[in-house]
Amino acid sequence: MTPEDEQRMRFVFALRQKGVMDARVLEAMEKVDRGAFVKGIFSDRAYEDMPLPIACGQTISQPSVVGLMTQALSLEPRHKVLEIGTGSGYQAAILSQLARRVYTVDRHKRLVTEAQDAFDALGLSNITALASDGTRGFPEQAPFDRIIVTAAAEDPPGPLLAELKPGGIMVVPVGQSDTVQNLIKVTRTETGFDYEEMRQVRFVPLVEGLGSD
Ligand code: SAH
Numbered sequence: 001m002t003p004e005d006e007q008r009m010r011f012v013f014a015l016r017q018k019g020v021m022d023a024r025v026l027e028a029m030e031k032v033d034r035g036a037f038v039k040g041i042f043s044d045r046a047y048e049d050m051p052l053p054i055a056c057g058q059t060i061s062q063p064s065v066v067g068l069m070t071q072a073l074s075l076e077p078r079h080k081v082l083e084i085g086t087g088s089g090y091q092a093a094i095l096s097q098l099a100r101r102v103y104t105v106d107r108h109k110r111l112v113t114e115a116q117d118a119f120d121a122l123g124l125s126n127i128t129a130l131a132s133d134g135t136r137g138f139p140e141q142a143p144f145d146r147i148i149v150t151a152a153a154e155d156p157p158g159p160l161l162a163e164l165k166p167g168g169i170m171v172v173p174v175g176q177s178d179t180v181q182n183l184i185k186v187t188r189t190e191t192g193f194d195y196e197e198m199r200q201v202r203f204v205p206l207v208e209g210l211g212s213d
Contacts, residue, residue, distance in 0.1 A: 008030060008047070010047070011047045012026055012029065014049045015029060015049070015067045018064035018067070020064060020067030020068060021071070022071045024098060025067055026067070027097075028094050028098055029067055029094060031097065032090070032094055032122070033046075033122070034060075034063060034090055036093075036121060036122055037054075037060055037089055037090040037093070037115075038052055038054070038060060049062055051065075054087060054111070055108075055114065056108040056110060056111055057204075058204055059087070060087055060088040060090050061090070061091060061150060061203070065183075066090065066094060068199070069091070069183070070091075070094055070095065072169070072185050073171060074169065075146060076099075077099065077100060078100050078145075079098075079101075079145040079146055080101045080103075080144055080145050081095050081099045081101070081103070081146045081148065082102075082103045082137075082138055082141070082142075082146070082147045083149075083150065084104075084105060084135075084149045084150065084160070084206070085106060085149065086104040086105060086111055086112055087111055087115070087150065088114075089104070089114070091104075091150055092129065093119065093124055095148070096126050099126075099146070101126050101128070102126060102127045102128070103128050103138055105138060106131060106132075107131070107132070107133055107134070107207060107209065107210050107211045108131070108211040108213060109131040109210075110213045112129045112131045116129045132210075133208060134149070134151075134157075135153075135160075135206060135208050136159050137157070137159030137162065138163065139163070142162075142163035143163050143164060143168070144163055144164060144165065145165055145168050146168060146170070147164055147170040147171075147172075148170070148172075149170070149171070149172035149173065149206065150203065151206040152175055152176075152177050152202075152203040152204070152205050152206060153174055154174070154176065155174065156170065156172050156174060156184065160172075161186065161188070161193065164186070164188045166188050167188065167189075168187070169185060169186065170185075170186040170188075171184070171198075173201050177203075177205030180201070180202060181201055181203060182197050182198075182201070183197070183199050183201045184196065184197060184198065185198055
């Protein structure tokens with residue numbers, strides 16, 4: 001076994017230990033190299049189960065949290081998915097393995113450009129990344145089968161709830177940015193919305209408006 005194989009095995013083992021059990025999610029996370037989304041001095045820690053700093057003062061999420069959020073979405077190959085908070089692009093890359101089409105938006109143009117470069121390098125062609133304020137939703141492509149928000153909102157944003165198809169699922173961290181937040185799974189029913197608390201998490205805040213870089 002090469003050191004790379006061993007590193008990958010340990011990576012998947014850590015995901016399982018934290019409750020990522022869905023075989024398709026594990027397969028996607030084994031396949032997509034997280035190292036392609038982490039730059040500079042932190043790149044040698046890409047296979048550890050921890051969040052890491054990226055450009056624009058943001059973070060790439062902890063792999064086990066990426067796994068648990070992806071698992072909660074119960075993705076099917078025909079799904080059209082919206083992600084708010086492209087960041088490094090890693091979460092979008094995982095989604096791209098499990099859904100037909102992924103739209104991902106970030107308020108920082110620089111992050112979108114760098115994520116797009118990583119998608120191109122890995123040959124991931126079913127992701128559309130755009131600089132946009134996700135708190136307003138993404139009306140151009142709505143409605144969506146699944147929505148994932150990877151920044152903490154004080155409440156699930158109304159425009160996003162409105163863009164969820166009936167039967168659709170949204171996963172969103174809810175709470176103040178400087179404290180522990182709750183990861184919420186929202187399911188749209190024929191008559192309204194069901195809310196299920198999943199676990200405590202810590203995300204950077206969802207901020208209204210576009211960033212300056
Ligand atoms: N999913 C990312 C991690 C995201 S960190 C990954 O896999 O690496 C949260 C991201 O949300 C940051 O990049 C931040 O710029 C973005 N963000 C915050 N508020 C936003 C908003 N209103 N619209 C779009 N993106 C936003």
